[in-house]
Amino acid sequence: MNIPSKESILQACRDMLLDRIAHAEKAMNAAQESSNSEDKSSAGDKYETSRAMGQLDRNMNAKQLFQAQHELQELHKIDIQPTQNIRSGALLICNTDIYFIAIGLGPITVHNKKIIVLSSKSPLALAMWGKRIGDNFTFNQRKLLIKSVL
Numbered sequence: 001m002n003i004p005s006k007e008s009i010l011q012a013c014r015d016m017l018l019d020r021i022a023h024a025e026k027a028m029n030a031a032q033e034s035s036n037s038e039d040k041s042s043a044g045d046k047y048e049t050s051r052a053m054g055q056l057d058r059n060m061n062a063k064q065l066f067q068a069q070h071e072l073q074e075l076h077k078i079d080i081q082p083t084q085n086i087r088s089g090a091l092l093i094c095n096t097d098i099y100f101i102a103i104g105l106g107p108i109t110v111h112n113k114k115i116i117v118l119s120s121k122s123p124l125a126l127a128m129w130g131k132r133i134g135d136n137f138t139f140n141q142r143k144l145l146i147k148s149v150l
Helices: 004-039 044-076 122-130
Strands: 091-094 098-102 105-110 113-120 136-139 142-149
Touching: 004 044, 004 091, 004 098, 004 113, 098 122, 113 122, 122 136
Parallel strands: 098 113
Antiparallel strands: 091 098, 091 142, 105 113, 136 142
């Protein structure tokens, strides 16, 4: 089985987050511009409603931007040194999937391999925490076997 390196997985995560940041910044700026450029008309309520909606969009995108920036900061803290135990920075090969414990991005594809990127606080990561190669555990009625930890 040809498993991507932790470095390439981290880079794919970084790229995804940088894309989210760029998209959120662009959407936030567009919402702000739209809100600012709305002309005041004789129908004052329509003007106020449009401005309020633009501000809501801007705030939603600002929240997404903040979240992506925070996740990028957390990603930079991940220690990818080899490990025997499941912890943050561990890459696990199980009987069903490949998992990378880092931040909660979900499934990503790296070198044509599906990697599930989990937050260290996710229920699945917590169920795996401290386990070692050869350990079995059950999560959501699925029996998982840890075949390898990198």
